[in-house]
Amino acid sequence: MIAELGAFALVLAFALSFAQTGLSTAARLRRSPVLAAAGEGAALAAALAVAAAFAALMHAFATSDFSVANVAANSHSAKPMLYKIAGTWGSHEGSMLLWCLALTGFGAAMAGFGRNLPAGLKACAVAVQGALGSLFLAYTVFASNPLTRIAAPPVEGRSLNPLLQDPALAVHPPMLYAGYVGMSVVFSLAVAALIEGRVDAAWARWVRPWTLMAWSALTVGITLGAFWAYYELGWGGWWFWDPVENASFMPWLAATALLHSAVVTEKRGALGGWTVFLAIAAFTFSMLGAFLVRSGVLTSVHAFAVDPKRGILLLMILGATAGGAFALFAWRAPALKPGGLFAPISRESALVLNNILLAAATATVLLGTLYPLIREAATGEAISVGPPYFNLTFTPLMAALLILLPAGPFLAWKRGDIAGVAQRLWVAVLLATVAGLGVWALADPHHAWGAAGMALGAWLILGALAELAERTVRRAPGETWRRLSGLPRGAWGMTLAHVGLGVFVLGACFETSWKQEAAEVLPIGGQMDVGAYHLILDSVGQADGPNYDAERATIRATRAGAAVCTGRPERRFYPTGGQTTSEVAICTKGFSHLYLVLGERRAAEGKPVWLVRAYWNPLALLIFLGPAVMALGGLVSLSDRRLRLGVARRQAAA
């Protein structure tokens, strides 16, 4: 019964989204506040209806109602409750519903909180958001409805892929979708601005909080995904340049560029057209990601079970929305008013350079991701583009961006002074160089690129701190304190985000350059070495869980004779799907990880032996801490008063 109500709510949400578009369009055409309010009401109602459908699906998962096809295919009664609930968004259909929930939810939020938006702009934006909602809800209702029943319900479900039964992955999709779909609001605002023919500072001030929110959520989502890949796949790596990873990374890059170009539009009224373009591009990349992941056109380790029909429909939605938006951009953008002039050396120019480099980097990632498709269509040859391509193209562009980054905030708007910047940053340059040289001399083996990465990370952190000090530190401590506490949250957010990026670079470069790995076949009592650590396989025992059987090893790690830690990696067998997964053990030493994986049992000379793989991942924790600090920076910046009050104040002044 509840599933039927949910299915009904889903159809209702589709109708309401459709009505939202119609009412808001009429409101814009007739300039009618009554119709506009009706459109906003429809947006709110659509969000509630999708929430009801989502709750119904969650209920079906929680109670293991196997008469619902989606539950039967992706759940199992013996699964822990957390993973039953996470199963709601574990499959293609359920995650599409989550996507729609975010889409209508953000639409309702825009309708409800956007009281200060100009009426025409708001009606347009709500109409566009409603159109997006109608398209995706239509797709969900008619092509991948998660609430359909099956005639002959099975006694037991087929269970969720055991790799996905993991706390990080239970939270990863909601965060990721908040990010992906948060861009839809920015997209709607951009399309509305094009229709209205006005892109100004007030508009940019509206775009920024939504971009910040989506960007922060996407940062957390991608990091959780990388963290999951790190400890669940058991390969010791955290980023594989897999098509699905790239699909989430491209919207992030576009959103990062958008955050920076929106600053220019907000403060100086310049780059309006480019900001609108990025706003459209960011959500286009989100939809492209949804298409790539679900259509199965690219081979990936993460893909959902694949059905080409879904891909074609999603491609049609992508073509209609992105194609329409870009066509509108081509038509209307030349009419946008050009903004203020600025000198080649200025804050504006620095942000333009940031955007050019980010756009070029995004383009290389896009090309690398789609090239196998292009190649196959052109020549029929199947190829894959792997990490070497991305290391060669993406890394130098990013390195150039990171080298220039700390100088940007020191430049004044309109006309900057490079000598002044050099004067204020030479200490940071010196310290970063010393840090790089120090790492090169001390680390064994010597690794020039790794040391350069260390210098770069230190440069980012020191540069951000130098900028903070420049703004606040004065001779009198009281004055310093006054300035520190008076600093706007937006400035704190920027400092945090740039420091976080530096922390990430430190971790990523150090881990990549100096990680060590070893693999040995060990009997009970066998010993092996990895890095400076000596490992002893003490015992292997049974450790069965609620829905799996497992072998658990006890591995003792010592360093120079002193006990360091005891790792208990597991190898789990899930009888439902006949799948085996390995549960790695990670010993954290400071910011570094000793990473242990238990392989399958074999027999040698009648005795059981196990393949044990061990990795020493120095500073690996920083790889995940850095983005966390970046996301925190985004949230701090989001709480800035300016973003909440600015528009109202501006209107009052006008």
Place this chain on the structure above:
Amino acid sequence: MSWLPKSRKARRRLTLLAVIAPILALAVGLALWGLRDSISFFYTPSQARAANPPPGRSVQLGGMVKAGSVVKHPDGQVDFVVADQHASDRVSFHGDLPDLFREGQGVVAVGAYRADGVFEAKRVLAKHDERYMPREVAKALKAQGEWRGDGSVPDYAKASPK
């Protein structure tokens, strides 16, 4: 600097172009270079025979794991045979086989041929969907006309009589 355009706007455009052009050139150059040298081709054993990739060049080898060909050595080494209709290759791999690795089913190995013709796999991928068939393998086998639909084991992948 009389050769610069007089209008400020035009001058600004010129500056912008002067900045964008080298970055764009760099990006395009790197991308083309990268796409020439660091892509890896997908072959089935008979396609690999025809293309004859040089030893050490990173490629992907896909096909069916011949039933009965998997030998697990106690030192962690695994040997198996990947076959399509016309040819087969011996594959050597050191490490843990993926969860979905099955005899008589499809597999993709990433690695390079050694000089002696044995394929040295750096990674074995079998993490495809529940039909146990990587997309490229399915496509290549369909093109050979030796595809009998999901889940069936073609004759050449069955164990050879001993």
